[in-house]
Amino acid sequence: MSVAAPARTTKAAPAGWNGPRAARRLGRAGLYLAGVAVFLFSVFPVYWMIATSLKPRSEQFTSDPTFLPQDPTLGNFDQVVNGNVVPGVSFWTFLTNSLLVTLGAVSAGAVLALLAAVAVARFRFRLRTAFIVTLMVIQMVPVEALIISIFINFRKIQDGTGIEMLGSLSGILVAYTAVSLPITIMMLRGFVQAVPKELEEAAAIDGAGHMTVFWRILMPLVAPGLVAASIFAFITAWNEFIIALTFLGRSSENFTLPLTLSYYFGRFGTEWGAIMAASTLLTVPVMIFFLFVQRRMVSGLTMGAVKG
Amino acid sequence: MASTTEAATNRPPAPDGAEPRRPRRPGSAPIGRRLLRSLPPYALIAPALLLLAGILLWPIVQMVWNSLHTYTIRHLSPNGPQPEWNDFEHYRTLLGDPYFWSVFGKTVLVCALMVGLTLVLGTLVGQLLHKLPRAFSTVVAFGMMLAWATPAISASLVFRWLFTAERGYANVLLDRLPDWLVGSGWREFDWFLEPFPIFTLLIVIIVWQGFPFVAMSVLAGLKSIPHELYEAARVDGAGAWRSFRAVTFPMLRPLFSLLVVLQVIWDLRVFTQLYVLSGSSFANENAYLLSYYIYQQGFSASPANFGMGSAIAVVMTVLVLVITVYYLRIMIRQGETR
Numbered sequence: 001m002s003v004a005a006p007a008r009t010t011k012a013a014p015a016g017w018n019g020p021r022a023a024r025r026l027g028r029a030g031l032y033l034a035g036v037a038v039f040l041f042s043v044f045p046v047y048w049m050i051a052t053s054l055k056p057r058s059e060q061f062t063s064d065p066t067f068l069p070q071d072p073t074l075g076n077f078d079q080v081v082n083g084n085v086v087p088g089v090s091f092w093t094f095l096t097n098s099l100l101v102t103l104g105a106v107s108a109g110a111v112l113a114l115l116a117a118v119a120v121a122r123f124r125f126r127l128r129t130a131f132i133v134t135l136m137v138i139q140m141v142p143v144e145a146l147i148i149s150i151f152i153n154f155r156k157i158q159d160g161t162g163i164e165m166l167g168s169l170s171g172i173l174v175a176y177t178a179v180s181l182p183i184t185i186m187m188l189r190g191f192v193q194a195v196p197k198e199l200e201e202a203a204a205i206d207g208a209g210h211m212t213v214f215w216r217i218l219m220p221l222v223a224p225g226l227v228a229a230s231i232f233a234f235i236t237a238w239n240e241f242i243i244a245l246t247f248l249g250r251s252s253e254n255f256t257l258p259l260t261l262s263y264y265f266g267r268f269g270t271e272w273g274a275i276m277a278a279s280t281l282l283t284v285p286v287m288i289f290f291l292f293v294q295r296r297m298v299s300g301l302t303m304g305a306v307k308g
Numbered sequence: 309m310a311s312t313t314e315a316a317t318n319r320p321p322a323p324d325g326a327e328p329r330r331p332r333r334p335g336s337a338p339i340g341r342r343l344l345r346s347l348p349p350y351a352l353i354a355p356a357l358l359l360l361a362g363i364l365l366w367p368i369v370q371m372v373w374n375s376l377h378t379y380t381i382r383h384l385s386p387n388g389p390q391p392e393w394n395d396f397e398h399y400r401t402l403l404g405d406p407y408f409w410s411v412f413g414k415t416v417l418v419c420a421l422m423v424g425l426t427l428v429l430g431t432l433v434g435q436l437l438h439k440l441p442r443a444f445s446t447v448v449a450f451g452m453m454l455a456w457a458t459p460a461i462s463a464s465l466v467f468r469w470l471f472t473a474e475r476g477y478a479n480v481l482l483d484r485l486p487d488w489l490v491g492s493g494w495r496e497f498d499w500f501l502e503p504f505p506i507f508t509l510l511i512v513i514i515v516w517q518g519f520p521f522v523a524m525s526v527l528a529g530l531k532s533i534p535h536e537l538y539e540a541a542r543v544d545g546a547g548a549w550r551s552f553r554a555v556t557f558p559m560l561r562p563l564f565s566l567l568v569v570l571q572v573i574w575d576l577r578v579f580t581q582l583y584v585l586s587g588s589s590f591a592n593e594n595a596y597l598l599s600y601y602i603y604q605q606g607f608s609a610s611p612a613n614f615g616m617g618s619a620i621a622v623v624m625t626v627l628v629l630v631i632t633v634y635y636l637r638i639m640i641r642q643g644e645t646r
Contacts, residue, residue, distance in 0.1 A: 031439055032440070035436060035437075035440050038433050038436065038451070039447065039448045039451040039452075040451075041516070042448075042451040042452045042454060042516070043454055043455070045458070045463065045466045045467065045470065045516065046454045048469070048477060049462065052469065060475070062475065063474050063475060063480070063495070064480070065475065065480055111355075112355050112356040112359065113356065115352045115355060115356065116352060116355075116356040116357070118352055119348070119349040119350075119353045120353070123348065123349035125346060125349040127350075129645050131353055131357065132644070132645045133636065133645060134360075134365070135360075136635070136636060136639060136645075137629075137632060138364050138365065140629070140631070140632040140635060141364070141368060141629075141632075142577035142599065142624065142625075143364075143577070144579050144599040144602060144621075145371065145599075145602060145622075145624050145625045146364060146367040146621070147606065148371070148602070148606040148607075148617045148618055149370040149371045149618065150363065150364075150367050151607075152370070152384065152614060153367065159386060174359075177359065178359050178360055178363035179363075179364070181359065181360055182360070185356065186644075235457075238459070239459040239460060239461070241580040241583075242580065242603070245583075249607075258459065261461050261462070261465065262461060262583070262584065265465060265588065266587075272469045275465055275469070276465070276466070279461075279462040279465050279466065280462075282459055282461070282462055283458055283459055283462045286457050286459055287453075287454060287457045287458075291453065
């Protein structure tokens, strides 16, 4: 509002199309329009995935697709879940594989990350800075560059010891645990540091041992951070593709969901209804989790760059 | 926000380890005890460090070693020959190979476009969210969250479907638009043959998935800038662009540097999206990027050439490490390593 204008004129001109007010109103309309555009751009592909998954075959194989499913059906989901995506292996096997690997990697990662985070946040030791810098460097080096060496290592371990590392879930479980470890340690470190040290000292003075302090004081306060970091690790492992592709390539009974999806696409490239139904099944759990950790994702990844 | 509380409670740095140090009488702490006391932090990081060293650190060394040896799938079979030192042959081949340089150039160009577009769009949207009324902004942010949360493989498949010839909705819509605006023949247009359309779609997918993170970060940053600064700028007669240049950008400079670094590193490694857009094949050599080239050499070429794949991986890692040094400087300046 212009300060100089007397209050009466502002009130008296409700539909004021004069000068700056009109411009401001136009500007606001522009903002709203831009907001709507951004929303549509973001949501449309997701909408299209779900819409296609609900369309019967006749509506997929038309050169005149409609925006809304005309005759919605769950047939595609039925085909994915009950039909044989990969001959002889049911969808539930793939879902179980994905869940096993993801949950295994998340829980192993949570324990390892918590221990390391406590060390980094609560102790001063000689290799501390070296450790943190190592974490940051590892976080940056792309798995895509290391995948050949990791593959060779796993192959050699397998040949040497007989432990199944390739074509099995245990191999990718180990890899997934390692991949999300650097960032979960850094996230958890922030949470441990946020717990006032005085609390622990007070408990120690009252005679509580290390274990008691850890379980009764630190854990309850760090728990939300542990949840956030775990969900982050969950999303990483659940979505992971290139490691699964490399290690599970031919053993279809051990496919994770992303790999199943890619395989399905390679085999039935034109069955878009079913492919989109499978995509929807893969995407929904991530979206639910995402809504929980969204704010932590931002602050966890940009760390100290935003203070506010 | 975690970082805030961390900053607040961490300012007076804890002078020493976990235990409050008791006044020590001379001779009361023999070497053994002192060693024992310094042990806990090492015991705590040991499991994580061992796993990281075995799975991710050691392979960095091996990658360099592999790249300097003749190393194919033959050398991996139980009674195959040992990998042989080949006197930088892979690197010499790469340096003189125009195809490698074209892949390298495409990677840099495509990556620059992805990063640039993601950052510009993200920053604009961040500002937009800051200006919109709260409820409106929440709804838009929710929509963006969906794009961000979509797994790379699902996102790639959806875009592949949208741009399918004859039936894809995007192709149909482009075809319905007046010809004078977009040209004709879109319905039958095959996006997945030539590198230019493939990379265009690749950039669209990456920007679509990437801009929400940038926007949310910028929004968080904007909220931390004191309002008075903008009022002062307005009093001085600054327009939107001027106040961005004079207030927003300098205030958020550390955030922007970090966002550039993260985006570059994430976008250099793009693989899944390209894999789907290329129809899960390595047949189209014009549509390779570095990460794709590495994978093709290591797992799809016959015979699989681990040495050459590793040499390309080294080149890519060097690119990444240059950027990582910059990232570490930012982190050290922010005190994250302390």
